[in-house]
Amino acid sequence: MISPPVVTGIGAVAPNGLGTAEYWDAICAGTSGIRPVSRFDASGYPSKLAGEVAGFVAEQHLPSRLLPQTDHMTRLALTAADLALADAGVQAGELPPLDLGVVTASSAGGFEFGQRELERNWSRGNEYVSAYQSFAWFYAVNTGQISIRHGFKGPSGVLVSDQAGGLDAIAQARRQLRRGSAMIVTGGVDGSICPWGWVAQLASGRLSASDDPTAAYLPFDARAAGHVPGEGGAILILEDAEAARERHAAHVYGQIAGYAATFDPKPGSGREPGLRRAIEGALADAGVASDDVDVVFADAAAIPALDHIEAEAIAAVFGAGGVPVTAPKTMTGRLYAGAASLDVAAALLAIRDDLVPPTVNVRPARGYPIEIVTGSPHRMPVRVAVVIARGHGGFNSVLVIRAAGTAVEATSKAIEN
Amino acid sequence: MSVSTVGLAELRQILRDSAGVEAGVDLDGEILDITFEDLGYDSIAVLETAARITQEYGLPVDDDTLTVTSTPRELLALIGTG
Numbered sequence: 001m002i003s004p005p006v007v008t009g010i011g012a013v014a015p016n017g018l019g020t021a022e023y024w025d026a027i028c029a030g031t032s033g034i035r036p037v038s039r040f041d042a043s044g045y046p047s048k049l050a051g052e053v054a055g056f057v058a059e060q061h062l063p064s065r066l067l068p069q070t071d072h073m074t075r076l077a078l079t080a081a082d083l084a085l086a087d088a089g090v091q092a093g094e095l096p097p098l099d100l101g102v103v104t105a106s107s108a109g110g111f112e113f114g115q116r117e118l119e120r121n122w123s124r125g126n127e128y129v130s131a132y133q134s135f136a137w138f139y140a141v142n143t144g145q146i147s148i149r150h151g152f153k154g155p156s157g158v159l160v161s162d163q164a165g166g167l168d169a170i171a172q173a174r175r176q177l178r179r180g181s182a183m184i185v186t187g188g189v190d191g192s193i194c195p196w197g198w199v200a201q202l203a204s205g206r207l208s209a210s211d212d213p214t215a216a217y218l219p220f221d222a223r224a225a226g227h228v229p230g231e232g233g234a235i236l237i238l239e240d241a242e243a244a245r246e247r248h249a250a251h252v253y254g255q256i257a258g259y260a261a262t263f264d265p266k267p268g269s270g271r272e273p274g275l276r277r278a279i280e281g282a283l284a285d286a287g288v289a290s291d292d293v294d295v296v297f298a299d300a301a302a303i304p305a306l307d308h309i310e311a312e313a314i315a316a317v318f319g320a321g322g323v324p325v326t327a328p329k330t331m332t333g334r335l336y337a338g339a340a341s342l343d344v345a346a347a348l349l350a351i352r353d354d355l356v357p358p359t360v361n362v363r364p365a366r367g368y369p370i371e372i373v374t375g376s377p378h379r380m381p382v383r384v385a386v387v388i389a390r391g392h393g394g395f396n397s398v399l400v401i402r403a404a405g406t407a408v409e410a411t412s413k414a415i416e417n
Numbered sequence: 418m419s420v421s422t423v424g425l426a427e428l429r430q431i432l433r434d435s436a437g438v439e440a441g442v443d444l445d446g447e448i449l450d451i452t453f454e455d456l457g458y459d460s461i462a463v464l465e466t467a468a469r470i471t472q473e474y475g476l477p478v479d480d481d482t483l484t485v486t487s488t489p490r491e492l493l494a495l496i497g498t499g
Binding site: 134 | 433457462472
């Protein structure tokens with residue numbers, strides 16, 4: 001049996017923590033990064049709150065050559081990749097460049113950069129549009145910039161499936177490892193907190209109009225009325241388990257043990273949404289039984305109909321209240337393509353520390369058949385975690401993460417069941 | 418448009434603004450005959466630099482000629498102010 005790939009480096013850039021330790025400490029302490037928008041004047045818009053990465057000064061993290069050609073979210077992604085590669089102890093030139101790839105998720109590309117160049121196009125003429133616009137707005141830009149900066153020349157790509165993309169990218173990275181790559185930089189960092197990005201997000205009808213940071217994003221709560229958008233995410237270093245052993249990787253946070261993705265049936269068809277099948281498919285792929293799962297990181301849409309679909313799918317697989325469910329994204333807002341890989345980072349750290357971070361501000365409503373972790377973080381053994389992510393338009397993706405070194409035990413247990 | 422000519426000093430500033438400075442490169446040193454590639458600038462950085470010269474000084478730079486321009490001296494000659 002081939003061992004599942006392992007995560008050996010984590011780089012988190014989140015609204016409540018710039019850096020992995022800072023993010024983990026913040027979510028375990030219940031510290032939120034949701035505040036009034038500061039990146040532009042949002043006072044005239046229906047939604048005025050966001051999760052912005054506070055204290056990020058690009059010049060402190062990146063060389064000047066990269067600044068004129070990068071959107072804000074690409075700068076965050078490059079910083080996250082630097083953190084992840086340093087965490088993994090990857091030395092330049094250590095591995096053959098063609099064995100190293102980059103697969104990230106994106107939802108909007110570099111919107112703020114694109115807005116500025118479109119303004120120049122309309123107000124001054126096309127000769128005033130930056131040559132860098134040719135790629136700086138593009139979905140694949142983070143993959144390209146990380147690849148160039150670190151000389152990763154192997155299989156690379158981008159996944160665009162809204163919030164589900166953060167898991168779909170990791171799954172694609174896993175495929176590339178199976179095809180023979182040694183290491184893939186993966187995950188997602190996203191964000192479009194600028195006027196153009198804001199109106200595009202408002203058009204979804206899913207943004208909270210609350211001005212109260214403690215009451216604006218309340219999934220599974222009777223007061224749920226949309227989400228707060230955020231920026232950031234996480235970049236992960238995914239390696240073939242054998243390759244990680246050979247280079248004596250400093251950390252092995254856990255295995256990417258299973259994955260499945262489904263698409264919802266046409267609205268109004270009356271058919272069951274696809275999420276339950278995605279959870280079951282991911283568990284089957286991992287070879288773990290539902291009662292082996294210690295915690296579920298929820299998608300947590302904070303749209304009542306979507307929260308019901310998610311809670312019912314979780315209960316259908318794990319039993320009503322059968323597994324602790326948490327949503328630390330209540331402290332960051334929804335980060336679109338950045339959200340799910342940040343949840344994967346949290347799940348890996350939950351396994352490391354046997355600690356489940358809480359869901360903040362939420363008073364779970366009656367009628368949701370799930371047990372939500374609220375208040376303080378729960379100290380409990382965590383060996384297997386499930387992360388759920390859904391993308392606007394019907395994407396359902398589920399990832400199963402397992403403590404490293406448990407493959408044989410977990411597999412035999414699944415067979416017994 | 419207060420300045421109508423571009424000299425080395427102006428070019429240095431435009432390079433800084435439009436493409437940054439590669440680590441280990443002294444942009445204030447003797448750069449006239451060093452290739453853009455050796456200065457750490459790729460073709461898109463040169464394209465952006467030429468576009469800024471056009472925008473800020475009204476000096477048109479022909480894209481086709483630009484592609485065979487390899488040093489600051491050649492670029493300044495191309496725009497006729499070097």
